[in-house]
């Protein structure tokens with residue numbers, strides 16, 4: 063195997079890795095469904111959900127999502143809001159907007175699912191990684207995937223002590239993976255290397271004793287697992303202060319549709335959001351607490367304000383909801399944390415008095431306008 067050079071016996075790698083993977087037979091729902099139905103939709107959904115998201119977070123959402131949207135057509139016919147609600151809490155919602163868009167494109171053009179790597183690559187939301195995963199797992203085509211797990215496994219096998227995601231290294235690992243996939247069972251090869259990285263060759267304290275590649279691993283031989291690869295330079299998170307304002311009556315709450323150009327959570331329904339700090343007492347509202355939340359590289363500290371109102375009007379970008387319906391209509395964990403805070407403060411004996419007081423203030427301000 064050229065791409066490994068003289069470093070690793072490719073045939074040994076291939077046979078040991080596949081034997082280990084098949085013995086594992088990890089009962090992940092998307093694998094069980096694929097083995098039963100051979101429906102690429104089941105794999106496509108899993109590949110999108112697993113982007114930047116842990117398996118344990120995906121599990122409960124995955125099966126619920128497939129029940130609601132059993133095919134690309136079912137997803138194409140659903141309103142975007144239903145799609146968002148079906149994946150609430152997973153974050154990175156744009157990937158699901160793009161999945162929705164891809165299904166709509168297939169529906170409008172009346173075309174079946176792609177049958178080549180290039181065909182997958184043409185769909186919205188599908189990059190080289192997902193196209194290779196779909197082509198190899200569902201079509202058996204020899205396209206290797208390279209993710210963080212694959213990079214780490216190869217850096218250790220070859221005892222490469224630089225950062226793992228340098229472009230030249232990625233290219234080299236891609237070539238190795240493509241070559242190994244050429245040997246057959248490409249889908250299993252891809253999943254096997256990723257799984258080895260997830261459960262054996264983990265970032266810290268790899269379980270080398272259980273590793274099928276131990277006899278050919280240079281890091282194991284050199285005891286350099288902690289050095290290969292070098293830690294990626296971490297980008298410091300950006301601190302952001304937000305205000306979430308919960309406008310409510312005695313039994314209703316106003317949700318707002320965040321605009322398409324919003325900095326965070328664009329296109330989601332949630333509480334009125336603005337940047338900056340809240341003040342202790344507003345003319346007609348109160349800060350009920352502060353929540354912490356992370357979105358991509360942003361570390362958010364959000365003051366949660368509540369503002370009692372006499373009535374709430376619906377509009378295209380706002381909808382009043384009964385208290386009991388609010389939680390299930392919130393997509394983001396940021397809004398859900400704010401809602402929890404509101405519900406806790408609602409239990410406080412002084413809350414009712416405060417609502418009345420702030421409502422009165424609202425009224426008096428309104429009467430002065």
Ligand code: SF4
Nearest residue numbers: 218263270273276279
């Ligand atoms: S032997 Fe250890 S360091 Fe080498 S690939 Fe296996 S788990 Fe990773």
